[in-house]
Amino acid sequence: MLIVRQNKMKRLLIFAKWFLMIWGGVALIAVLAIGGFFAYHFAYGNRNRIDSASPRDVRFVLNWCKLGENRIEKVVHSYVSSRSFTGDHPDAYAIKITHLDVKELAAGKDDSEDHWYQGDGLHKVLDEAIAFVGGFVNSGEVPWFPDEKDLRSSEFYIYPVTIHCYGLRTTAAEIIFVKPSEKMVYYFSGKT
Incomplete structure (x- = not known):
């Protein structure tokens, strides 16, 4: 009886030993994977990419604003910021295009999804979103981006892609701006 108990105890200890070794290995791999993710995200892999x-x-x-990618002449400036843990960022592009007719920007007036707005005639939500963009532009990270005053002028046409609000306060936006006289397209994406 004593020998049977010792054998059972021995098998139980062997099982416990293997279980703990496997569990420890899995835990070690998980810790290394999570640690590696955070090290990459907050160090090497999370840097501003400028121009x-x-x-x-x-x-x-x-393509989003239905002008078509075949018009791109060159990317004049770009700024893709690092991301915070919650995804906060400002990104911006300045794109020179080959051609643009103002009539193209007025074509979607009846379609609320594909609608260009002139900078001096904005709806309340879009007006708040332009103020949101202005807050980032004034920070100095993208000195080449038109300032808020210019964006609100009749020289600019505005295409809102997405605007997220918390109550009435804009917290994220993706907006495309076009200045036909210079054949320039500006893109802004930001989240706070």
Whole structure:
């Protein structure tokens, strides 16, 4: 009886030993994976990328507003910021295009989804979103981006892609701005 108990105890200890070794290995791998993710996210992999965008990187901007990527002449400036843990960021692009007719910007007036607004005639929500953009532009991170006063002028046409609000306060926005006289397209994406 004593020998049977010792054998059972021995098998139980062997099982416990293997279980704890496997559990420890899994825990070690999990800790290394999580630690690696945070180390990459907060160090090497999370840096501002300035003036490094190619036409391929920004083609979504012209496709979103239905102008078409085939108009891209060059990316004049780009700023893709590092991301905070909650995703806060400002990103901006300045894109020179080959051609643009103001009539194209007025074509979608009846369609609320594909609607360009002139900078001097904004709805309340879009007006708040432009103020949100102005807050980032005034920070100095993108000195080449038009300031809020210019964006509100009749020279600019504005295409809101997304605007997120907390109550009535804009907390995130993706907006495309076009200045037909200079054949320039500006894109802004920001979140706080």
